[in-house]
Amino acid sequence: MKKKLEILILDDEPIVGERLKAALQKDGFGVEIFVEPEKALMRLSEKPFDIVVTDIRMDSMDGLQILEHVSKNSTSTKVIMITGFATIEVARESLAKGAFDFIAKPFKIKEIRATIAKAAEEIENDSQSSVAAAVVH
Numbered sequence: 001m002k003k004k005l006e007i008l009i010l011d012d013e014p015i016v017g018e019r020l021k022a023a024l025q026k027d028g029f030g031v032e033i034f035v036e037p038e039k040a041l042m043r044l045s046e047k048p049f050d051i052v053v054t055d056i057r058m059d060s061m062d063g064l065q066i067l068e069h070v071s072k073n074s075t076s077t078k079v080i081m082i083t084g085f086a087t088i089e090v091a092r093e094s095l096a097k098g099a100f101d102f103i104a105k106p107f108k109i110k111e112i113r114a115t116i117a118k119a120a121e122e123i124e125n126d127s128q129s130s131v132a133a134a135v136v137h
Contacts, residue, residue: 005120006030006048010040010066011055011082016105020053023109024116037061041069049077051100051119053112056083056090064097071098076126078119082107 007029009017017033024031032049034040037058044052052070056063067079078100083090086104094102100122101115 004028004030005050005123007032007051007053007116008040008043008049009033009053010037010058010063011035011053012037012058013055016055016082019109020112023113027113027116029116037066040066044070044073048074050123051078051080051116053080053082053116056081056094057085064094067094067097067099076123078123080112080115080119082112 007024009020009031010033011017012035014033014035017035021031021033029051032043034043037060040054041061052066054063054066063081063083067081070077070079079098081091081094081099081102082105083102084105086102091102100119103112103115
């Protein structure tokens with residue numbers, strides 16, 4: 001039985017989080033949205049999330065700092081970076097630091113849904129692998 005995956009969305013533009021939340025809840029995900037990076041970090045320390053979708057450019061903190069925090073504290077969480085300031089350098093740095101994927105704004109909802117579905121599939125495969133490994137030992 002598949003568990004309901006939990007997604008945290010962080011974007012300093014409220015409309016981005018609201019649009020994604022509506023679409024992803026229809027797909028059966030648990031979704032929490034944040035516009036302030038500090039509040040998102042507090043929530044990440046309170047509760048594990050399967051997927052984090054974060055904007056890169058925000059006023060008080062950037063998405064790469066969020067990525068580093070998640071990578072240090074939850075190795076199984078998939079982080080998807082989104083930005084309106086897409087450059088090859090930023091994409092390369094995000095992926096080098098462990099991001100699952102990188103999406104340039106403006107994006108279509110179906111584009112991010114497809115990326116989240118890919119991340120969810122990888123999470124499912126990872127959990128099946130660890131169950132299989134536990135059974136073998």
